[in-house]
Amino acid sequence: MGIILGMALPYVAFSVFVVGTLLRIVGWMRIPVPFHLTLFPVPEDKAGSVRELVLEFVLCRSIYREDRLLWLWVWLFHVSLLMIVCGHVLGIYFLRQQFTLVGLSSETSQTLSVLLGGVAGAMMTLSLGALLCRRLFRREVRGLSEPDHYFELILLLAISVTGIAMYLPGLHAELPEVRAYMAGLLLLDPVPLPRSSPFFVHFLLVNLLMLYFPFSRLLHSAGFFVNRAMLAEAPPVYPTPDRSRPRSDFSSRKIHPDIPCPMNVADKEAGSK
Amino acid sequence: MKIPLRLAKREDLRIIGVEPVAEAELCSRTLELMGEFRAFARSFSVMLETCTGCGACAKACHSYLGTDDFFNIPAARAGLLRRIFSRYFTWSGRVLGRFSGAAEFGPGTLDSWVDYFYQCNACRRCAKFCPFGIDTGEIVLAGRTILTRLGRAPAFMVNIARNELTTGNNTGILKPAIIDSCSFLEEELLEETGLEIRIPVDKPNTEILYLPSSSELFVNSDTLMGAAKLFHYLGVDWTLSSTLLEAANYGLLFDLDVMKKHNNRMRIAATAVGAEKVVMGECGHGWRAAKMYSEGANGPFPFQLTHILELVTERLPDLNLTKLPIRATLHDPCNYGRGAGLVEEPRKIMHACVEDFTEMTPNRDRNFCCGGGGGLLMDEMTEIRMELGKEKSEQIRRLLPLDYIALPCASCKAQFPLLLKHYGMGEVRTGGVLDLVGRSLVLNRQQDERTSPQDCLGG
Known part of the structure; x- marks a missing residue:
């Protein structure tokens, strides 16, 4: 059991996460975009479009326009997610000594790392809780919610709560042990899972999340770019430049051959009157 | 909410090239068409699969604000299509079913599509407020095209499409009537200004082909007369075409095949009068169809294409x-x-x-x-x-x-x-x-x- 959960599952979960997500994105990208779906206004040049996309990605400006409260929770959640992902990589690799690299003392680095992790974890839990409440209590959003909407929020909440639980005395996970375990996984020489129950649950839930991700609504993270790239396309110019390639086979497709040719009918009927 | 929309009869649908589907085959044909559309346009699956149901679109939609009907929330409107799509075309929907919001195709499915896809103006305002830019208008137009191929389209639109395909304008007027109306408007112009301001029809070898909305011959004639005065003042060599007296393209709104066919008339009509430049009149969806869809629908468009308001702005000095x-x-x-x-x-x-x-x-x-x-x-x-x-x-x-x-x-x-x-x-x-x-x-x-x-x- 320990071998399956500790040594095999992480590889399966990670592969499903990466391959599944890529397959979904490739599946979208293989389909043509037969028409210009530009949503105006669009910047004049490519650099401007990229800037807009980055600003939208970083600041979620679209939601800010209509619903400031939703924006607050959404933005807090994603920022805390970013902090936590970075914090996990740095904090585990450097055993909370990452801030010594910028000249702080070992103790300060330790404290700062714990503090930042705690704040980010609290922010994530709070924002997820708020988003869950919004789903439950706002009439419109409740109507739009399917069971998996709740499942995804609760799964993320469970991950963040078990993560925070490791801050509590007695539930603490030994960081060097975790580091050794992760290193084993990454170096393809897996060692058994550390025996701290919050860590164990936390780690399994993250694996579940990775397994579920490509099939879930969490794929909106990729859909964001694929969709917005269509909306940001530069409008066409006329006469169409010679170098332009057909957007899809629709432009050369024969349709409704049985419908009378326009010119003839208009002229014939006009002539007969 | 059930809407009182009148649907087209079978024989009218046949005129625009649609063969209505028999009741027993509705489900299989719907799924087939959805599969075709999914392979046809990237927007269809990306927009259906990216929604997280955050509800940011609700307050952005005039249709929901005006009717207070839940299914007029853009995400819920698209959801009527999404739940079927999910059930038959996604991994999660096939495996998890209702858990992931998927639903079987049922007897009420198509009715709900008709009711709610025709309470949307495809104005795209929701796309402005959606964090992912999901354009429910795009999903609605896809849904309407699928409905049309199944044999469910508004009688009003089918009638207009028939006119567009056979006469080249929405009102279905033919050349003699067009010439009559234009001479009437010329008389009006003469009376008002004392000038011989012409509204030429099918004038050969002209520089500009002007496409007004055909309604301007009867109800919004001040718009067409405004254009005539402007062209007269600027000394522009222009003409209307009896082959295409229309800026609108209703195909965009309910059947992409009709859109393509009618859009192609622009090329035919411009060639017929030898124009180098096509100028579109005041028509919202028509301008979008012409500007944004011409290349995608009928390949390279060899003429200049501009809007009359762009032309006026350029010549304001x-x-x-x-x-x-x-x-x-x-x-x-x-x-x-x-x-x-x-x-x-x-x-x-x-x-x-x-x-x-x-x-x-x-x-x-x-x-x-x-x-x-x-x-x-x-x-x-x-x-x-x-x-x-x-x-x-x-x-x-x-x-x-x-x-x-x-x-x-x-x-x-x-x-x-x-x-x-x-x-x-x-x-x-x-x-x-x-x-x-x-x-x-x-x-x-x-x-x-x-x-x-x-x-x-x-x-």
């Missing part, structure tokens, strides 16, 4: 315009603001033509639809259209007193008078932007004597 003493506002047609990026041009023209130009809020690409877009102008939908236009009426009310609302779109021109009357603002005049250009253009007569708004708005 050459025009002798007197500012009309009226207080006017501009309604941005959705297909200009969000759909085709025609935003500052009408404003520059308004500033040049009226003394007191005032903006409504919100405006430009965030403007609310008037409720008349997306081809919902059929009589039986009037009552629902008034609900769809509620948000717009409130925008207008905040600007009162107002003499004139400029509407550079034939659908808006049809919707606004009813809307204003319904909400007790019937005294406000409406019309095109070109109408104002026509009135403020100093051609030769003493036009400075007009002092009251009534004088300068005519009638």
